[in-house]
């Protein structure tokens with residue numbers, strides 16, 4: 004795991020603490036703050052303070068970080 008990924012995962016670890024709280028309010032539909040999809044169309048939506056990110060956007064983030072890491076190596 005490179006330093007970019009470690010930084011990303013530490014953010015997700017913090018976000019998990021808010022995740023449980025967010026899912027207590029099941030009445031309203033939560034949207035991903037990045038792509039705008041609602042939780043009914045997503046496998047997983049992770050909550051942060053005032054923001055949400057879905058599993059699809061996380062995958063895109065990881066790809067971007069990996070691309071940057073690979074650029075640095077070559």
Ligand SMILES: [Zn+2]
Nearest residue numbers: 035038057060
């Ligand atoms: Zn998203």
